[in-house]
Amino acid sequence: xxxxxxxxxxxxxxxxxxxxxxxxxAIRVAGMEVRLxxxxxxSAADVIWCDGMAVxxxxxxxxxxxxxxxxxxxxxxxxxxxxxxxxxCAFASSGxxxxxxxxxxxxxxxxxxxxxxxxxxxxxxxxxxxxxxxxAVVAGxxxxxxxxxxxxxxxxxxxxxxxxxxxxxRD
Amino acid sequence: xxxxxxxxxxxxxxxxxxxxxxxxxAIRVAGMEVRLxxxxxxSAADVIWCDGMAVxxxxxxxxxxxxxxxxxxxxxxxxxxxxxxxxxCAFASSGxxxxxxxxxxxxxxxxxxxxxxxxxxxxxxxxxxxxxxxxAVVAGxxxxxxxxxxxxxxxxxxxxxxxxxxxxxRD
Amino acid sequence: xxxxxxxxxxxxxxxxxxxxxxxxxAIRVAGMEVRLxxxxxxSAADVIWCDGMAVxxxxxxxxxxxxxxxxxxxxxxxxxxxxxxxxxCAFASSGxxxxxxxxxxxxxxxxxxxxxxxxxxxxxxxxxxxxxxxxAVVAGxxxxxxxxxxxxxxxxxxxxxxxxxxxxxRD
Amino acid sequence: xxxxxxxxxxxxxxxxxxxxxxxxxAIRVAGMEVRLxxxxxxSAADVIWCDGMAVxxxxxxxxxxxxxxxxxxxxxxxxxxxxxxxxxCAFASSGxxxxxxxxxxxxxxxxxxxxxxxxxxxxxxxxxxxxxxxxAVVAGxxxxxxxxxxxxxxxxxxxxxxxxxxxxxRD
Numbered sequence: 001x002x003x004x005x006x007x008x009x010x011x012x013x014x015x016x017x018x019x020x021x022x023x024x025x026a027i028r029v030a031g032m033e034v035r036l037x038x039x040x041x042x043s044a045a046d047v048i049w050c051d052g053m054a055v056x057x058x059x060x061x062x063x064x065x066x067x068x069x070x071x072x073x074x075x076x077x078x079x080x081x082x083x084x085x086x087x088x089c090a091f092a093s094s095g096x097x098x099x100x101x102x103x104x105x106x107x108x109x110x111x112x113x114x115x116x117x118x119x120x121x122x123x124x125x126x127x128x129x130x131x132x133x134x135x136a137v138v139a140g141x142x143x144x145x146x147x148x149x150x151x152x153x154x155x156x157x158x159x160x161x162x163x164x165x166x167x168x169x170r171d
Numbered sequence: 172x173x174x175x176x177x178x179x180x181x182x183x184x185x186x187x188x189x190x191x192x193x194x195x196x197a198i199r200v201a202g203m204e205v206r207l208x209x210x211x212x213x214s215a216a217d218v219i220w221c222d223g224m225a226v227x228x229x230x231x232x233x234x235x236x237x238x239x240x241x242x243x244x245x246x247x248x249x250x251x252x253x254x255x256x257x258x259x260c261a262f263a264s265s266g267x268x269x270x271x272x273x274x275x276x277x278x279x280x281x282x283x284x285x286x287x288x289x290x291x292x293x294x295x296x297x298x299x300x301x302x303x304x305x306x307a308v309v310a311g312x313x314x315x316x317x318x319x320x321x322x323x324x325x326x327x328x329x330x331x332x333x334x335x336x337x338x339x340x341r342d
Numbered sequence: 343x344x345x346x347x348x349x350x351x352x353x354x355x356x357x358x359x360x361x362x363x364x365x366x367x368a369i370r371v372a373g374m375e376v377r378l379x380x381x382x383x384x385s386a387a388d389v390i391w392c393d394g395m396a397v398x399x400x401x402x403x404x405x406x407x408x409x410x411x412x413x414x415x416x417x418x419x420x421x422x423x424x425x426x427x428x429x430x431c432a433f434a435s436s437g438x439x440x441x442x443x444x445x446x447x448x449x450x451x452x453x454x455x456x457x458x459x460x461x462x463x464x465x466x467x468x469x470x471x472x473x474x475x476x477x478a479v480v481a482g483x484x485x486x487x488x489x490x491x492x493x494x495x496x497x498x499x500x501x502x503x504x505x506x507x508x509x510x511x512r513d
Numbered sequence: 514x515x516x517x518x519x520x521x522x523x524x525x526x527x528x529x530x531x532x533x534x535x536x537x538x539a540i541r542v543a544g545m546e547v548r549l550x551x552x553x554x555x556s557a558a559d560v561i562w563c564d565g566m567a568v569x570x571x572x573x574x575x576x577x578x579x580x581x582x583x584x585x586x587x588x589x590x591x592x593x594x595x596x597x598x599x600x601x602c603a604f605a606s607s608g609x610x611x612x613x614x615x616x617x618x619x620x621x622x623x624x625x626x627x628x629x630x631x632x633x634x635x636x637x638x639x640x641x642x643x644x645x646x647x648x649a650v651v652a653g654x655x656x657x658x659x660x661x662x663x664x665x666x667x668x669x670x671x672x673x674x675x676x677x678x679x680x681x682x683r684d
Contacts (some may be wrong), residue, residue: 070408102273237583444615
């Protein structure tokens with residue numbers, strides 16, 4: 001069984017809706033156990049438990065939210081250097097295109113890399129002119145099919161890499 | 172007179188169309204002289220001449236194009252450390268949302284900062300869910316009014332800062 | 343009179359020591375009024391007051407500290423879009439070279455750009471193999487002359503741009 | 514057998530010396546076949562061949578060199594979307610601390626992520642105040658033991674992840 005954590009912060013519920021779609025994508029891969037956690041309710045145990053994680057945040061000034069940052073700075077601090085080798089990816093909602101969602105994903109990936117996580121983006125397009133090369137991004141509430149598809153694709157790809165690379169270790 | 176350079180690379184003409192709109196925005200500010208240059212036809216003299224510049228590139232793997240990079244690595248190399256204090260900003264076309272246009276703008280701003288340029292983004296939204304916080308970005312050919320407006324706003328703001336901060340020096 | 347804010351967060355006092363040197367550099371420029379503020383004691387009024395600011399943080403997972411991020415996400419939120427055009431720069435201490443201090447500076451600059459701040463780096467070298475192209479960075483406690491010089495240079499350059507570009511407006 | 518590519522650009526031979534140490538680190542892991550390639554002599558076949566790659570560049574304006582960028586923009590373009598799932602990391606020499614080596618590593622990782630590569634940094638310190646959280650970085654010619662150790666550690670960790678995650682697939 002591969003273990004997937006979808007960890008998110010959300011102010012307007014937009015990132016929460018993204019997170020739910022990431023979960024929907026992850027469970028498409030057979031044999032995945034998935035946890036969905038709001039960052040203020042999550043614990044280090046959730047991160048330690050997982051093989052791979054998708055971490056999502058609202059776009060707040062082009063960088064992950066302070067609440068999400070606090071989680072990694074405080075809750076996770078004592079586990080730094082002890083959880084290397086997990087697989088990770090990012091997603092972010094934003095107020096508008098050009099508003100910093102890609103940069104927010106990049107900031108999440110920077111934090112994950114700092115913890116020794118192997119991070120990835122997705123080359124696939126999920127619709128015309130819509131992709132997730134550095135993580136799934138949306139502007140406003142995710143309602144359009146392509147926005148949901150981007151989140152699902154992220155979760156599915158995460159589960160795929162976990163199944164192929166991490167879970168295989170257990171054979 | 173303030174002097175504005177709009178320097179761009181373009182493969183599909185999408186970034187070229189953005190560049191033309193940036194010019195259109197810049198000339199809205201009274202007293203601006205504007206040069207539009209394709210990077211392969213530009214020279215160091217164009218950069219030295221200007222008070223402020225908007226630099227645009229296609230999104231190629233999430234980073235400015237190699238031709239644009241070559242210009243700064245080679246043509247501009249001997250002027251490094253000699254042109255500090257200009258004002259600069261970025262724009263980028265991309266194949267799709269989530270494809271790296273914001274990161275491409277960030278890479279352009281990194282190059283400009285390295286040359287001592289003061290770089291900026293724009294807080295304004297030009298339409299619902301459409302802004303240019305780190306530079307103007309579009310997906311595909313810029314045709315929608317909001318895409319053109321973002322490019323125009325970038326040029327206008329650049330000219331505004333040049334008029335306020337640099338040109339004022341000449342009084 | 344130009345108004346300079348040096349705003350910092352600090353856990354080990356390393357970033358605090360950097361901040362003090364940034365102040366020392368800023369007051370080298372005649373006619374500067376300088377405020378030094380720990381982020382947990384700062385208010386939005388300090389940011390609104392200033393013409394230019396240097397913002398410093400420990401390197402926490404390659405991104406500004408959650409306390410510094412919280413300040414911009416919460417205390418400053420209502421002033422977003424209302425303080426465009428200030429001048430800004432960054433500094434960061436870290437546990438070691440290669441540990442993310444440059445990326446932390448980049449994350450600070452991303453936040454500042456989001457607020458419409460014009461951000462800059464410094465082309466000058468302050469010693470052999472020691473510079474501050476994206477902000478001043480140190481590893482461990484800043485004790486070496488070149489480390490102090492980098493922080494001083496940052497403050498001095500900030501004051502220089504404020505004097506040249508912003509303060510001049512008041513003539 | 515795991516297949517490792519060490520791909521680099523070098524102007525002053527500093528990055529070349531780093532590359533050689535990355536190779537030295539990679540072959541510490543049993544069963545690794547390693548190719549060392551200067552980017553102007555490399556071909557797409559080298560990238561396609563490998564399971565994992567370390568990509569190095571001089572710090573040129575805070576971004577990978579134009580020659581390295583050209584390789585990915587042109588030589589690799591037709592293979593985009595066809596080589597997902599490899600493992601990758603970065604290294605960069607620079608003229609000085611604070612000069613952009615970390616940002617150059619980040620730009621390399623952005624390019625690799627665009628190609629679907631899973632990228633990583635290293636949590637370990639190789640000496641007091643010397644690490645490689647986002648890739649190995651040096652200032653000037655890599656001569657000190659800790660600088661060589663950082664490059665070796667990068668290669669060794671790359672080989673370790675390839676052995677654990679990719680090579681294991683072949684069992």
